[in-house]
Amino acid sequence: MPELPEVEVVRAGLHPAVTGAVVRRVVVLEPRSLRRHDGPLEDFVDRLEGATLQSAVRRGKFLWFPFEASGQGEPAHPALVAHLGMSGQVLLRDTAADDDRLLRVRLDLVHPRHGDIRLAFVDQRIFGSMAIDSTVPTADGFAAGYSSASILGHSSDDEGESVPFSRTPTVETPVQDARPWVTRIPTQVAHIARDPLDPAFDEGRFFARLAATRSGVKRALLDQTLVSGIGNIYADESLWAAKIHGEQPSNSLTRSRARLLLVEIRAVLYRALAEGGTSFDAQYVNVNGQSGYFSHSLNAYGQQGKPCPRCGTPIVREQFMNRGSHFCPRCQRLR
DNA sequence: CACACACCCTGTTTGC
DNA sequence: TGCAAACAGGGTGTGT
Numbered sequence: 001m002p003e004l005p006e007v008e009v010v011r012a013g014l015h016p017a018v019t020g021a022v023v024r025r026v027v028v029l030e031p032r033s034l035r036r037h038d039g040p041l042e043d044f045v046d047r048l049e050g051a052t053l054q055s056a057v058r059r060g061k062f063l064w065f066p067f068e069a070s071g072q073g074e075p076a077h078p079a080l081v082a083h084l085g086m087s088g089q090v091l092l093r094d095t096a097a098d099d100d101r102l103l104r105v106r107l108d109l110v111h112p113r114h115g116d117i118r119l120a121f122v123d124q125r126i127f128g129s130m131a132i133d134s135t136v137p138t139a140d141g142f143a144a145g146y147s148s149a150s151i152l153g154h155s156s157d158d159e160g161e162s163v164p165f166s167r168t169p170t171v172e173t174p175v176q177d178a179r180p181w182v183t184r185i186p187t188q189v190a191h192i193a194r195d196p197l198d199p200a201f202d203e204g205r206f207f208a209r210l211a212a213t214r215s216g217v218k219r220a221l222l223d224q225t226l227v228s229g230i231g232n233i234y235a236d237e238s239l240w241a242a243k244i245h246g247e248q249p250s251n252s253l254t255r256s257r258a259r260l261l262l263v264e265i266r267a268v269l270y271r272a273l274a275e276g277g278t279s280f281d282a283q284y285v286n287v288n289g290q291s292g293y294f295s296h297s298l299n300a301y302g303q304q305g306k307p308c309p310r311c312g313t314p315i316v317r318e319q320f321m322n323r324g325s326h327f328c329p330r331c332q333r334l335r
Numbered sequence: 336c337a338c339a340c341a342c343c344c345t346g347t348t349t350g351c
Numbered sequence: 352t353g354c355a356a357a358c359a360g361g362g363t364g365t366g367t
Binding site: 084086088222232234280281284323324 | 359360361362
Binding site: 032035085086087102123124125126127213214215219281283321322 | 337338339340341343344345346347
Protein backbone atom coordinates (compact mmCIF):
# COMPACT_ATOMS: atom_id res chain seq x y z
CA MET A 1 0.00 0.00 0.00
CA PRO A 2 2.23 2.45 -1.36
CA GLU A 3 1.79 6.05 -0.45
CA LEU A 4 2.39 7.78 2.86
CA PRO A 5 -1.13 7.54 4.33
CA GLU A 6 -1.45 3.84 3.54
CA VAL A 7 2.01 3.03 4.88
CA GLU A 8 1.33 5.08 8.01
CA VAL A 9 -1.91 3.18 8.60
CA VAL A 10 0.12 -0.03 8.48
CA ARG A 11 2.88 1.34 10.70
CA ALA A 12 0.42 2.56 13.32
CA GLY A 13 -1.22 -0.85 13.34
CA LEU A 14 2.09 -2.64 13.73
CA HIS A 15 3.55 -0.39 16.39
CA PRO A 16 1.79 -1.83 19.45
CA ALA A 17 2.21 -5.38 18.16
CA VAL A 18 5.94 -5.28 17.46
CA THR A 19 7.26 -3.01 20.21
CA GLY A 20 9.00 -5.29 22.71
CA ALA A 21 8.10 -8.43 20.78
CA VAL A 22 10.63 -11.24 20.33
CA VAL A 23 10.98 -12.95 16.95
CA ARG A 24 10.43 -16.66 17.43
CA ARG A 25 10.53 -18.00 13.90
CA VAL A 26 11.11 -16.60 10.42
CA VAL A 27 9.98 -18.36 7.24
CA VAL A 28 10.85 -16.99 3.80
CA LEU A 29 8.53 -18.41 1.15
CA GLU A 30 9.74 -16.18 -1.68
CA PRO A 31 13.49 -15.45 -1.80
CA ARG A 32 12.95 -12.64 -4.33
CA SER A 33 11.26 -10.67 -1.57
CA LEU A 34 14.70 -10.41 0.05
CA ARG A 35 16.29 -8.86 -3.04
CA ARG A 36 17.39 -5.85 -1.04
CA HIS A 37 18.84 -7.95 1.76
CA ASP A 38 22.62 -7.97 1.61
CA GLY A 39 23.30 -11.63 2.23
CA PRO A 40 21.83 -15.10 1.84
CA LEU A 41 18.37 -16.09 2.96
CA GLU A 42 19.72 -18.02 5.95
CA ASP A 43 21.50 -14.91 7.15
CA PHE A 44 18.21 -13.03 7.18
CA VAL A 45 16.49 -15.77 9.14
CA ASP A 46 19.29 -16.43 11.62
CA ARG A 47 19.88 -12.81 12.53
CA LEU A 48 16.20 -12.15 13.07
CA GLU A 49 15.30 -15.19 15.13
CA GLY A 50 15.64 -14.34 18.79
CA ALA A 51 15.79 -10.60 18.14
CA THR A 52 13.69 -8.12 20.10
CA LEU A 53 11.86 -5.56 17.97
CA GLN A 54 11.98 -2.09 19.44
CA SER A 55 9.54 -0.04 17.40
CA ALA A 56 7.83 0.50 14.05
CA VAL A 57 9.21 3.56 12.26
CA ARG A 58 8.30 5.21 8.97
CA ARG A 59 9.78 7.82 6.70
CA GLY A 60 7.89 8.43 3.47
CA LYS A 61 6.92 5.01 2.14
CA PHE A 62 9.68 3.14 3.98
CA LEU A 63 9.02 1.16 7.14
CA TRP A 64 11.59 -0.22 9.52
CA PHE A 65 11.83 -2.04 12.80
CA PRO A 66 14.93 -1.35 14.88
CA PHE A 67 15.87 -4.51 16.76
CA GLU A 68 18.20 -5.80 19.40
CA ALA A 69 19.95 -8.98 18.36
CA SER A 70 20.09 -12.02 20.58
CA GLY A 71 23.33 -13.44 19.25
CA GLN A 72 26.89 -12.15 19.13
CA GLY A 73 28.48 -10.57 16.10
CA GLU A 74 25.49 -8.48 15.10
CA PRO A 75 26.52 -4.90 14.24
CA ALA A 76 25.13 -2.31 16.63
CA HIS A 77 21.63 -0.95 16.00
CA PRO A 78 20.40 -3.09 13.12
CA ALA A 79 16.92 -2.72 11.65
CA LEU A 80 14.50 -4.81 9.66
CA VAL A 81 13.53 -2.65 6.68
CA ALA A 82 10.30 -3.22 4.78
CA HIS A 83 9.09 -1.57 1.61
CA LEU A 84 5.66 -2.43 0.26
CA GLY A 85 6.39 -1.56 -3.35
CA MET A 86 3.24 -1.48 -5.44
CA SER A 87 1.34 -4.34 -3.88
CA GLY A 88 2.84 -5.20 -0.50
CA GLN A 89 0.87 -5.70 2.68
CA VAL A 90 1.89 -6.39 6.24
CA LEU A 91 -0.85 -8.22 8.06
CA LEU A 92 -1.21 -9.32 11.66
CA ARG A 93 -2.42 -12.89 11.81
CA ASP A 94 -2.99 -15.58 14.34
CA THR A 95 0.02 -17.90 14.54
CA ALA A 96 -2.29 -20.81 13.82
CA ALA A 97 -3.86 -19.19 10.75
CA ASP A 98 -3.50 -20.59 7.24
CA ASP A 99 -1.00 -18.80 5.03
CA ASP A 100 -2.35 -16.00 2.86
CA ARG A 101 -2.25 -16.94 -0.81
CA LEU A 102 0.51 -14.48 -1.76
CA LEU A 103 2.45 -14.74 1.49
CA ARG A 104 6.18 -14.10 0.93
CA VAL A 105 7.69 -13.79 4.42
CA ARG A 106 6.34 -14.82 7.80
CA LEU A 107 7.55 -13.65 11.22
CA ASP A 108 6.14 -15.33 14.29
CA LEU A 109 6.47 -13.08 17.32
CA VAL A 110 5.77 -13.34 20.99
CA HIS A 111 4.80 -10.10 22.67
CA PRO A 112 5.12 -9.75 26.47
CA ARG A 113 1.53 -8.49 26.75
CA HIS A 114 -0.26 -9.52 23.56
CA GLY A 115 1.15 -13.03 23.30
CA ASP A 116 1.71 -14.82 20.00
CA ILE A 117 1.38 -12.73 16.86
CA ARG A 118 2.19 -13.51 13.26
CA LEU A 119 3.47 -10.75 11.01
CA ALA A 120 2.68 -11.72 7.42
CA PHE A 121 4.38 -9.97 4.51
CA VAL A 122 2.10 -10.46 1.53
CA ASP A 123 3.06 -9.09 -1.88
CA GLN A 124 1.55 -9.88 -5.24
CA ARG A 125 4.07 -8.29 -7.60
CA ILE A 126 7.21 -8.76 -5.47
CA PHE A 127 8.23 -5.15 -6.00
CA GLY A 128 8.24 -4.85 -2.23
CA SER A 129 11.00 -6.24 -0.05
CA MET A 130 12.32 -6.98 3.39
CA ALA A 131 15.96 -6.67 4.43
CA ILE A 132 18.17 -6.42 7.47
CA ASP A 133 20.16 -3.23 7.33
CA SER A 134 22.55 -1.30 9.53
CA THR A 135 21.66 2.20 10.65
CA VAL A 136 23.52 5.49 10.72
CA PRO A 137 22.82 8.69 12.67
CA THR A 138 20.55 11.16 10.88
CA ALA A 139 22.42 14.07 9.31
CA ASP A 140 20.37 16.68 11.17
CA GLY A 141 20.20 14.89 14.51
CA PHE A 142 16.40 14.77 14.52
CA ALA A 143 14.26 11.65 14.85
CA ALA A 144 14.76 9.54 11.73
CA GLY A 145 11.08 8.99 11.09
CA TYR A 146 7.67 8.71 12.61
CA SER A 147 7.42 6.20 15.44
CA SER A 148 4.61 7.14 17.81
CA ALA A 149 1.52 5.01 18.15
CA SER A 150 -0.57 7.14 15.82
CA ILE A 151 0.06 10.22 13.76
CA LEU A 152 -3.53 11.26 14.42
CA GLY A 153 -2.87 11.19 18.15
CA HIS A 154 -5.84 9.22 19.38
CA SER A 155 -4.49 5.73 19.84
CA SER A 156 -4.89 4.13 23.23
CA ASP A 157 -2.01 1.71 22.91
CA ASP A 158 0.95 4.04 22.93
CA GLU A 159 2.78 2.35 25.81
CA GLY A 160 4.67 5.56 26.43
CA GLU A 161 6.83 4.87 23.41
CA SER A 162 6.10 8.19 21.73
CA VAL A 163 8.85 10.13 20.13
CA PRO A 164 8.15 13.86 20.01
CA PHE A 165 6.73 14.38 16.56
CA SER A 166 3.98 16.96 16.45
CA ARG A 167 2.11 17.83 13.31
CA THR A 168 3.08 21.46 13.43
CA PRO A 169 6.79 22.06 13.63
CA THR A 170 7.80 24.14 16.60
CA VAL A 171 11.31 24.95 17.69
CA GLU A 172 13.70 22.44 16.17
CA THR A 173 16.12 21.00 18.62
CA PRO A 174 17.85 17.69 18.03
CA VAL A 175 16.20 14.90 19.96
CA GLN A 176 17.76 13.82 23.25
CA ASP A 177 16.57 10.29 23.74
CA ALA A 178 17.85 7.32 25.64
CA ARG A 179 16.86 5.02 22.80
CA PRO A 180 19.59 5.34 20.18
CA TRP A 181 17.46 4.00 17.34
CA VAL A 182 15.32 7.13 17.43
CA THR A 183 17.88 9.24 15.60
CA ARG A 184 19.32 6.46 13.46
CA ILE A 185 18.21 5.64 9.94
CA PRO A 186 18.77 2.48 7.85
CA THR A 187 21.41 3.05 5.20
CA GLN A 188 18.89 2.02 2.53
CA VAL A 189 16.60 4.86 3.61
CA ALA A 190 19.20 7.53 4.30
CA HIS A 191 18.88 9.10 0.83
CA ILE A 192 15.10 9.46 1.16
CA ALA A 193 13.96 12.99 1.97
CA ARG A 194 11.80 13.64 5.00
CA ASP A 195 8.08 13.60 4.25
CA PRO A 196 5.82 16.65 4.43
CA LEU A 197 4.25 15.57 7.73
CA ASP A 198 7.65 15.30 9.42
CA PRO A 199 8.22 18.25 11.79
CA ALA A 200 11.85 18.28 10.73
CA PHE A 201 10.84 18.52 7.06
CA ASP A 202 13.14 21.08 5.50
CA GLU A 203 10.82 23.47 3.66
CA GLY A 204 13.66 25.67 2.52
CA ARG A 205 15.37 22.73 0.87
CA PHE A 206 12.08 21.66 -0.74
CA PHE A 207 11.52 25.09 -2.30
CA ALA A 208 15.15 25.42 -3.29
CA ARG A 209 15.13 22.09 -5.09
CA LEU A 210 11.88 22.88 -6.87
CA ALA A 211 13.46 26.11 -8.05
CA ALA A 212 16.53 24.26 -9.24
CA THR A 213 14.91 21.88 -11.70
CA ARG A 214 13.22 22.43 -15.04
CA SER A 215 11.39 19.12 -15.00
CA GLY A 216 7.66 19.03 -14.42
CA VAL A 217 6.26 19.55 -10.92
CA LYS A 218 4.66 16.12 -10.85
CA ARG A 219 7.96 14.46 -11.59
CA ALA A 220 9.52 16.48 -8.78
CA LEU A 221 6.80 15.44 -6.33
CA LEU A 222 7.41 11.79 -7.19
CA ASP A 223 11.16 12.18 -6.59
CA GLN A 224 11.58 10.66 -3.13
CA THR A 225 14.93 12.38 -2.60
CA LEU A 226 13.18 15.74 -2.93
CA VAL A 227 10.13 15.00 -0.82
CA SER A 228 8.98 11.54 0.27
CA GLY A 229 5.66 9.83 0.73
CA ILE A 230 3.91 11.17 -2.36
CA GLY A 231 2.97 8.75 -5.12
CA ASN A 232 0.80 8.90 -8.19
CA ILE A 233 -2.53 9.34 -6.40
CA TYR A 234 -1.54 12.07 -3.99
CA ALA A 235 0.55 13.86 -6.59
CA ASP A 236 -2.51 14.14 -8.82
CA GLU A 237 -4.74 15.11 -5.90
CA SER A 238 -2.36 17.78 -4.57
CA LEU A 239 -1.81 19.28 -8.00
CA TRP A 240 -5.56 19.41 -8.58
CA ALA A 241 -6.09 21.10 -5.21
CA ALA A 242 -3.37 23.66 -5.95
CA LYS A 243 -4.58 24.13 -9.56
CA ILE A 244 -1.19 23.34 -11.01
CA HIS A 245 -0.51 21.37 -14.19
CA GLY A 246 1.79 18.42 -13.55
CA GLU A 247 4.06 19.27 -16.45
CA GLN A 248 4.52 22.85 -15.35
CA PRO A 249 8.30 23.27 -15.03
CA SER A 250 9.15 23.25 -11.32
CA ASN A 251 11.37 26.29 -11.58
CA SER A 252 8.55 28.31 -13.16
CA LEU A 253 6.42 28.14 -10.02
CA THR A 254 6.31 31.34 -8.04
CA ARG A 255 7.24 31.03 -4.42
CA SER A 256 3.63 31.55 -3.37
CA ARG A 257 2.37 28.86 -5.76
CA ALA A 258 5.00 26.50 -4.37
CA ARG A 259 3.87 27.34 -0.84
CA LEU A 260 0.27 26.70 -1.80
CA LEU A 261 1.27 23.36 -3.28
CA LEU A 262 2.95 22.29 -0.05
CA VAL A 263 -0.10 23.36 1.94
CA GLU A 264 -2.34 21.27 -0.33
CA ILE A 265 -0.01 18.27 -0.20
CA ARG A 266 -0.18 18.28 3.58
CA ALA A 267 -3.93 18.73 3.59
CA VAL A 268 -4.48 15.85 1.17
CA LEU A 269 -2.14 13.49 3.02
CA TYR A 270 -3.67 14.34 6.35
CA ARG A 271 -7.22 13.88 5.12
CA ALA A 272 -6.35 10.54 3.55
CA LEU A 273 -4.77 9.47 6.81
CA ALA A 274 -7.88 10.40 8.75
CA GLU A 275 -9.92 8.21 6.40
CA GLY A 276 -7.60 5.25 6.74
CA GLY A 277 -5.91 5.64 3.36
CA THR A 278 -7.09 5.04 -0.19
CA SER A 279 -8.11 1.68 -1.53
CA PHE A 280 -9.84 0.51 -4.64
CA ASP A 281 -9.76 -3.17 -3.86
CA ALA A 282 -8.62 -5.70 -1.30
CA GLN A 283 -5.01 -4.93 -2.19
CA TYR A 284 -4.63 -1.85 0.00
CA VAL A 285 -5.53 -2.60 3.55
CA ASN A 286 -4.48 -2.03 7.14
CA VAL A 287 -2.88 -4.72 9.31
CA ASN A 288 -6.30 -6.27 9.84
CA GLY A 289 -7.04 -6.48 6.14
CA GLN A 290 -9.52 -3.59 6.15
CA SER A 291 -9.76 -0.94 3.43
CA GLY A 292 -9.62 2.82 3.85
CA TYR A 293 -12.23 5.23 2.61
CA PHE A 294 -10.30 7.97 0.89
CA SER A 295 -11.22 6.66 -2.55
CA HIS A 296 -14.58 8.32 -1.96
CA SER A 297 -12.84 11.67 -1.55
CA LEU A 298 -10.76 11.67 -4.73
CA ASN A 299 -11.20 14.73 -6.92
CA ALA A 300 -8.91 13.90 -9.83
CA TYR A 301 -7.25 10.49 -9.55
CA GLY A 302 -9.27 7.91 -11.46
CA GLN A 303 -11.99 10.46 -12.15
CA GLN A 304 -11.41 10.77 -15.90
CA GLY A 305 -14.61 11.67 -17.72
CA LYS A 306 -16.30 12.83 -14.54
CA PRO A 307 -16.90 16.54 -13.98
CA CYS A 308 -14.25 18.46 -12.06
CA PRO A 309 -15.77 19.10 -8.61
CA ARG A 310 -14.69 22.74 -8.95
CA CYS A 311 -15.67 23.77 -12.44
CA GLY A 312 -17.52 20.87 -14.03
CA THR A 313 -15.09 20.35 -16.90
CA PRO A 314 -14.48 16.63 -17.47
CA ILE A 315 -11.29 15.34 -15.83
CA VAL A 316 -8.70 14.18 -18.34
CA ARG A 317 -6.38 11.21 -18.08
CA GLU A 318 -3.06 11.25 -19.89
CA GLN A 319 -0.18 8.82 -20.04
CA PHE A 320 2.86 10.19 -18.25
CA MET A 321 6.00 8.44 -17.01
CA ASN A 322 4.35 5.11 -17.79
CA ARG A 323 1.55 6.06 -15.45
CA GLY A 324 -1.79 7.79 -15.63
CA SER A 325 -2.04 11.48 -14.86
CA HIS A 326 -5.44 12.87 -13.99
CA PHE A 327 -6.20 16.56 -14.04
CA CYS A 328 -8.74 19.22 -14.87
CA PRO A 329 -7.82 20.79 -18.22
CA ARG A 330 -9.51 24.03 -17.21
CA CYS A 331 -8.35 24.51 -13.61
CA GLN A 332 -4.85 23.18 -14.24
CA ARG A 333 -3.37 25.01 -17.20
CA LEU A 334 0.21 25.08 -18.37
CA ARG A 335 1.51 28.58 -18.13
C1' DC B 336 25.17 16.62 -13.86
C1' DA B 337 20.22 16.45 -14.78
C1' DC B 338 17.01 14.11 -16.88
C1' DA B 339 14.16 10.28 -19.22
C1' DC B 340 13.31 5.70 -19.68
C1' DA B 341 13.55 0.62 -19.12
C1' DC B 342 13.07 -2.69 -16.01
C1' DC B 343 11.80 -5.53 -12.03
C1' DC B 344 7.01 -8.86 -11.30
C1' DT B 345 2.15 -11.12 -10.91
C1' DG B 346 -2.86 -11.02 -10.69
C1' DT B 347 -7.03 -8.90 -12.14
C1' DT B 348 -9.70 -6.49 -15.38
C1' DT B 349 -10.88 -5.29 -20.02
C1' DG B 350 -11.68 -6.02 -24.86
C1' DC B 351 -11.93 -8.77 -28.86
C1' DT C 352 -16.42 -18.64 -22.77
C1' DG C 353 -11.53 -18.02 -23.87
C1' DC C 354 -7.65 -15.73 -24.62
C1' DA C 355 -4.52 -11.79 -24.90
C1' DA C 356 -3.52 -7.27 -23.84
C1' DA C 357 -3.72 -3.57 -20.76
C1' DC C 358 -3.35 -2.11 -16.32
C1' DA C 359 -1.87 -1.40 -11.35
C1' DG C 360 -0.82 3.30 -5.95
C1' DG C 361 7.17 2.14 -6.56
C1' DG C 362 12.17 2.31 -6.73
C1' DT C 363 16.44 1.72 -8.99
C1' DG C 364 19.87 1.32 -12.49
C1' DT C 365 21.42 2.78 -16.90
C1' DG C 366 21.86 5.50 -20.78
C1' DT C 367 21.93 10.00 -23.11
